[in-house]
Amino acid sequence: KNQVEQSPQSLIILEGKNCTLQCNYTVSPFSNLRWYKQDTGRGPVSLTIMTFSENTKSNGRYTATLDADTKQSSLHITASQLSDSASYICVVREAGGGADGLTFGKGTHLIIQP
Amino acid sequence: DAGVTQSPTHLIKTRGQQVTLRCSPKSGHDTVSWYQQALGQGPQFIFQYYEEEERQRGNFPDRFSGHQFPNYSSELNVNALLLGDSALYLCASSLPGSSGNTIYFGEGSWLTVV
Numbered sequence A: 001k002n003q004v005e006q007s008p009q010s011l012i013i014l015e016g017k018n019c020t021l022q023c024n025y026t027v028s029p030f031s032n033l034r035w036y037k038q039d040t041g042r043g044p045v046s047l048t049i050m051t052f053s054e055n056t057k058s059n060g061r062y063t064a065t066l067d068a069d070t071k072q073s074s075l076h077i078t079a080s081q082l083s084d085s086a087s088y089i090c091v092v093r094e095a096g097g098g099a100d101g102l103t104f105g106k107g108t109h110l111i112i113q114p
Numbered sequence B: 001d002a003g004v005t006q007s008p009t010h011l012i013k014t015r016g017q018q019v020t021l022r023c024s025p026k027s028g029h030d031t032v033s034w035y036q037q038a039l040g041q042g043p044q045f046i047f048q049y050y051e052e053e054e055r056q057r058g059n060f061p062d063r064f065s066g067h068q069f070p071n072y073s074s075e076l077n078v079n080a081l082l083l084g085d086s087a088l089y090l091c092a093s094s095l096p097g098s099s100g101n102t103i104y105f106g107e108g109s110w111l112t113v114v
Helices: none
Strands: A004-007 A010-014 A019-025 A030-038 A045-051 A056-059 A062-067 A072-077 A086-094 A102-104 A108-113 B005-007 B010-013 B019-024 B031-037 B044-050 B053-057 B064-068 B074-078 B087-094 B109-113
Touching: A004 A086, A010 A019, A019 A030, A019 A086, A019 A108, A030 A062, A030 A072, A045 A056, A045 A062, A045 A072, A072 A086, B005 B087, B019 B087, B019 B109, B031 B074, B044 B064, B074 B087
Parallel strands: A010 A108, B010 B109
Antiparallel strands: A004 A019, A019 A072, A030 A045, A030 A086, A056 A062, A062 A072, A086 A102, A086 A108, B005 B019, B019 B074, B031 B044, B031 B087, B044 B053, B064 B074, B087 B109
């Protein structure tokens, strides 16, 4: 069964600090991996999409890494801001999986404290 | 350019009632997917519509049904509501074809069943 596990479940850091969120998956065959940011009570917003051949992709202060061999990804946030407080969801697409070929993690709930 | 829009944003229904949620996809998108997201969980795929037909369906009972209109907008209907149907219902739109296309989510409809 395809699974996406995220850690930690929740994280509290001080404004200005860096943090790294982890995502491990068992989805196979692999197509791509996505990170989404979801503010409380809002819809998810795409941060990055990474395919098998991409190791690193950045979007401003967000940098995602992918190791397709170990089936691990990370999302690094640099110089955190209060607006970074949100849930971060890792989503993995199964190749040829069609519309329901997306497996969602439960997310990491990140709180930035002033 | 309007993104994915959903209505209503919040609603409260009584157990046994029926509910209809609405979604307009992002301009230029003709594929609409619906997801259910319980508190603290990742979104769960309900079904996807393309060319006014249900293309794929997740593991949800027949109480969940949908429709897509010629203008690509979509409705999600849930009959005989149960307390467990309380969740955030997300609509997502995308372009067909490449599995690498970005999926855009709406802000969601919060359904509370009492």
